[in-house]
Amino acid sequence: MRILGIDPGLARVGYGVIETAGREQTMLDCGIIRTDSGRPEGERMVEIARDLRQLIRAWKPELAAVEKFFFYRSSNTIAVVQARGVVIMTLSRFGLPIVEFPPMQIKQALTGHGHADKDEVLEAVMRELSLETPPRPDDAADALAVALTGWFQR
Amino acid sequence: MRILGIDPGLARVGYGVIETAGREQTMLDCGIIRTDSGRPEGERMVEIARDLRQLIRAWKPELAAVEKFFFYRSSNTIAVVQARGVVIMTLSRFGLPIVEFPPMQIKQALTGHGHADKDEVLEAVMRELSLETPPRPDDAADALAVALTGWFQR
Known part of the structure; x- marks a missing residue:
């Protein structure tokens, strides 16, 4: 799968594509969609939607998994939630x-406990995908x- | 203009189209985009984007004015902020x-004071657009x- x-x-959308077969998982692609902080919010979200559509067309995933947020307190996170809406909508347009x-x-x-730190999660990602170097950026x-x-x- | x-x-997107000429403002259209709460969030946002594109193509506005939020506390408002992202992105795609x-x-x-209640705002909208009946829904x-x-x- x-x-x-x-x-x-909004500034960076991380993406990763994996292929699973039996008990093996392989990384096919990973990276970030980066948007220019000097441009208006709306244009940055247009860019995110466009790049995400290209990724979906290129890799034809069967499932999308998206990190979920619960609470927001600063006006900065509002921009992140708005961009998340664009991501969810774009994935849905493809019927994913x-x-x-x-x-x-x-x-x-990934690690068996919900309070793992960044390094533990990173190690688990490397182990599960048999990666010799950590995927970058974070x-x-x-x-x-x-x-x-x-x-x-x- | x-x-x-x-x-x-997310459940309802209110829209209103006005035409201005000198000191006169006219209402051309108003209504809501309503989405089905029984459907997944992503599909509802796809619907919002699609209906909004139709409105923009039909009315060819020169400017878009969008209500802004600052703080969010419940998971319900997260859905609203996500949908707002889809609205802003869709408007930007048209270069508006x-x-x-x-x-x-x-x-x-509209009323000259920032703590006006709903009725005062509604009266001002009716007066400015020379409407004899209040626009519905809210x-x-x-x-x-x-x-x-x-x-x-x-």
């Missing part, structure tokens, strides 16, 4: 089934962690 | 200039109020 994991944001996981559930699925690694959670929790 | 006002939401106003500024622009009236604010604050 091919799974697209997404770590949403979407699963969503809060950070604690992702940590739990948002791409986070997106792979969400994709793996989508697989483990199916 | 033709202005599209938007009161964002976007102005945003928080509720207090809309009340101030979200449509709110969208007209945002559109008028976009005109008054230009």
Whole structure:
């Protein structure tokens, strides 16, 4: 099964594509969609939608796994939630089934405990995908962690 | 100048289109995009984007005015902020200039004071657009109020 994991944001959207077969998981792609902070919010979200459509067309995932948020307190996170809406809408336009996981559930699925730190999650991602070097940047690694959670929790 | 006002939401997106000429403002259209609460969030946002595109193509506004939020506390409002992202992104895809106003500024622009109640705002909308009956539902009236604010604050 091919799974697209997404770590949403406005400045950076992390993405990771994995392929699963039996007990083996392989990384096909990972990276970030980066948007220019000097441009208006709306144009940045147009860019996110466009790049995400290209990723979906290129990799044809069967499932999308997206990190979920619960609480927001600053005006900065409002921009992140808005961008997340654009991500969810764009995935839905392709008829992709979407699963969503809060950070604690992702940590739990990958390391066995919900309060794991970043390094423990990163090590688990590398182990599960048989990677010799850590995926960079962090948002791409986070997106792979969400994709793996989508697989483990199916 | 033709202005599209938007009161964002997931269950209901209010919209109002006004035309301004000199000191006269006319209402061209108003209503709501309603989405089915039984369907997945992503599909509801796809519907919002599609209906909004139809409105923009039909009315060809020169400016979009959107109500702005600042703080969110419940998981319900997260859905509203996500849908707002889809609205802003869709407006941007058409290259529409976007102005945003928080509720207090809309009340101030229409009634002269930022703590006006709903009825005072509604009366101001009716007076400014020479309407004999109040625009319904509330979200449509709110969208007209945002559109008028976009005109008054230009």
